[in-house]
Amino acid sequence: MELDQAFRSAALRPTAQRYAVLEFLAGHPVHATAEEIFRAVNRDDPRASRATVYNNLRSLAKAGLVREVMSEGKAARFDANLRRHHHFICERCGAVEDISWFDLPPSAGRVALGGRDVSNYEIVFRGACEGCRDAQPEQGAK
Ligand SMILES: [Zn+2]
Ligand SMILES: [Zn+2]
The missing domain is CATH 1.10.10.10 (Winged helix-like DNA-binding domain superfamily/Winged helix DNA-binding domain)
Known part of the structure; x- marks a missing residue:
């Protein structure tokens, strides 16, 4: 098991x-x-x-x-999903979804990170999940 x-x-x-x-x-x-x-x-x-x-x-x-x-x-x-993955956080309903892993290009962030030794990273995307995106409110947002 x-x-x-x-x-x-x-x-x-x-x-x-x-x-x-x-x-x-x-x-x-x-x-x-x-x-x-x-x-x-x-x-x-x-x-x-x-x-x-x-x-x-x-x-x-x-x-x-x-x-x-x-x-x-x-x-x-x-989170018990032990495979590497990114996350998407829905700003409307608060859902936290797993996003399949993809690598950043090795050059990404190299200058900004300077001499730091990166052992891991993940990206947190934010926005509207598919359910919330499709449920556009009829009246304008308050
Ligand atoms: Zn949502
Ligand atoms: Zn996760």
Whole structure:
């Protein structure tokens, strides 16, 4: 099973609750918030407390199995899509969508980055998702 292998390669002990958190995130690629993850795990295991679910989420993030997606000013969202990808944030409905990975040309940003050694990057696009774009409001925006 893919999740077992993920735990093994991250050398993180796969406790039942960590497993449940990762399984939920992997099965729901909607970039859930910690609160949504807690509610989902708690539904299956009512003894799960908010504190332990949040702690397990942090352990998973530290081990690199879960990534925190940038979301300025709003609750952090979490991502178990471990393949490299970019993100698109809808400014109207707040959806955070995965965008298939594409490389920037190697020369991009070279001058601006100077001597910094870049190990990773991702692009966050913003705008209107397909659903919101097609739902143009009839009256002018306020
Ligand atoms: Zn939208
Ligand atoms: Zn993502």
